[in-house]
Amino acid sequence: MNILKRGAILVCILSLVVIAACAKDQTQTENRKSAKATKAEETAEDRIPTAARTxxxxxxxxxxxxxxxxxxxxxxxxxxxxxxxxxxxxxxxxxxxxxxxxxxxxxxxxxxxxxxxxxxxxxxxxxxxxxxxxxxxxxxEHGFVMPELPNGEDEVTTKQKKMNVLVLMDASGSMKGRIAGKTKMELAKEAIAKFVEQIPDDANVALISYGHVGSSADSERMASCSSVDSVYPLSAYQAENFTNSLRSFQASGWTPLAGAINKAGEILQAYPSDDYSNLVYIVSDGVETCDGDPVAAAAQLQSQNIKAKVNIIGFNVDNEGQQQLKQVADSGGGEYVTVEDPAELEVQITKKWQPTIGQLVWTQGVTMQQMIKAMERMxxxxxxxxxxxxxxxxxxxxxxxxxxxxxLIADDVEKQVLQLADSRHxxxxxxxxxxxxxxESEREQTEKEINAKVEEWRQQWKKE
Structure with a gap:
């Protein structure tokens, strides 16, 4: 073999050695990088933050x-x-x-x-x-507020808010039922006529009828359930006009009670509770039959800035109706009573509902409903x-x-972990x-203070 050939072979051998050495170096470099990465990951994993101690x-x-x-x-x-x-x-x-x-x-x-x-x-x-x-x-915060408690006749006159009285009349077909020779509708209208005669001169009154269109037939349900009308728009009481409004409708169809309450809310939107005392009175002989939610509707009146109180008289109502109407009144922050005969109806409407200065004596402190809601929020x-x-x-x-x-952990380590967990808990x-x-102490103390002052004020009025 000549010198040139031997030189070429030697060059090839050296090249292969160099390539192998480079590959080895590269492999070692990659291994070192991988080891460093693994070590970095393990270090990061080991860096567990100290748990909260306070x-x-x-x-x-x-x-x-x-x-x-x-x-x-x-x-x-x-x-x-x-x-x-x-x-x-x-x-x-x-x-x-x-x-x-x-x-x-x-x-x-x-x-x-x-x-x-x-x-x-x-x-x-x-x-x-x-x-x-x-x-x-x-x-x-409990949200309890001391009600306004006038101390004298002058203060009663100056502090009493202007009153809005909305009467919602159930004109569903069941009000055609007769008691003592008259329909329930006739008896309710007579009692309401006497009731509105006694409201303060500066009060506004409205009459809303509902369910007075169509009949109780399924085919007329939609028309009847959408019939909620302000037959006497909210305004000062005028006897002749109000009487004509009472005469303008008769008992007829279904019972859109929720729709009537919502209508009252729409009317009262312009009368915030800061300046007005908003009262809604309902006469009904049965439950909602138009798939509305009168309980939610009454609650909405209370949650809005109008703070309208919903009072209901159930006239000759069955057990199911009484339960729903009571829930509606409770949800609306008002009272529910049930009556069975014309004399009792007149007494309840003209005496218990009478929104005169005497109503101030019915002022309540913290009601059970307010207390329950405050506890529920807590x-x-x-x-x-x-x-x-x-x-x-x-x-x-x-x-x-x-x-x-x-x-994986010893007895003493387990014990220490459990002690730490117990103490932090x-x-x-x-x-x-x-x-x-x-x-809760603040809430209870405020409740006692408000109720005590209201009761003291009420007793003072009784003496006078």
Whole structure:
């Protein structure tokens, strides 16, 4: 073999050596990068944030990683029978996911202290519901207001708001029924005529009839249910005009009670409660038959700025009708009474409903309905907050028991984790309870003060 050939072979061999060396270097470089990346990931995984230790920190706490990823957080705030949905979700879905991840993590990370384990579990299982409900709890107000209590005749005259009186007359076919020789419609009209004669001179009155079109036949239901008319528009009382309005309709069709209440609300929109006392009076002998929701309609009158109070007289009403009409009156912040005969009807309308200065004596303090609503608002805030705290506590305890059963943490570590979970749970809940107790004490104290002053004022008026 000549020198040139041997040189060419040598060059080839050297090239192959260089290529192999380069490939080896590249592989080593990639391995080092991969190792660094793995080490960086492990380091990031090891950097578990310290769990909240104070109430303030716990309130600001974000949802745990697993909770945020796998759980609808509203689930953990459900109480009562609905709480079973959360328990079923834990057992069937969430706990198997969490247990698998914890087993993998603690198989790699052994000999952690109790605090480190607790921090990890809060990082994964903590509740993110505290802040929203806590802020509502701190901001909670009972909403009770001292009613206006005039102290003398001059004050009664100057402080009494101008009055709007809306009378809603059921003109459904059932009002054709006869009692003591007259129809219920005739008897109701006579009583209402006497009632409006006694309203204050500066008061406005309106007469709304409903269900007075068509008949009780199915074919005329739509027309009848849409028949709600202000037959005497809201204005000063004029006897002749009002009498003519009473005569302008007769008992006829279906019962759109909700529609009539909504109509009253539309009329009163221009009369805010700051300047007007808005009163709605209903005479009816039965329930809604037009698929409306009179309870919701009456509640709407109370929730709007008109604050219209709904009072109802049920005239010769069956048990089902009485129950619904009472619910409507309760929802509208008014009173319900039932009467069976003409004499009783006249007494209830002309005496109990009489909106004169004497009505001031009926002024109430904090009503049972107001108290119940205030308590319900508190429960809607406090119960989810308390339930979320319990849910986090139980998730952490379940995880600690699981890790101990799997021999991934020692006895003393399990004990320390449980102690930390118990102490943080108690710290949270005690703080929440104290705020609730203070708010309830304030509510009860205000209720007593208002009721005492109203009763004192009422007794003063009785003496006079």
């Amino acid at each position: 109430v303030e920190e716990m309130v600001d706490q974000k949802a745990g990683v697993l909770v945020e990823k796998h759980m609808d957080q509203k689930l953990e705030t459900l109480g009562g029978w609905d709480g079973q949905q959360y328990l079923d979700f834990l057992e069937n879905t969430f706990n198997p996911i969490a247990d698998k991840e914890f087993k993998a993590y603690f198989t790699k990370h052994k000999n952690l202290s109790g605090e480190q384990v607790y921090d990890f579990l809060v990082h994964k299982l903590g509740s993110g519901n505290y802040k929203n409900y806590y802020e509502q709890l701190v901001a909670y 429960n809607q805030i406090y119960n989810p907050l308390f339930t979320a705290s319990d849910a986090e506590w139980n998730r952490i305890k379940h995880a600690a028991y699981f890790l101990h059963d799997e021999k 108690e710290l949270r809940n005690q703080h929440f309870k104290e705020i609730k107790k203070d708010k």
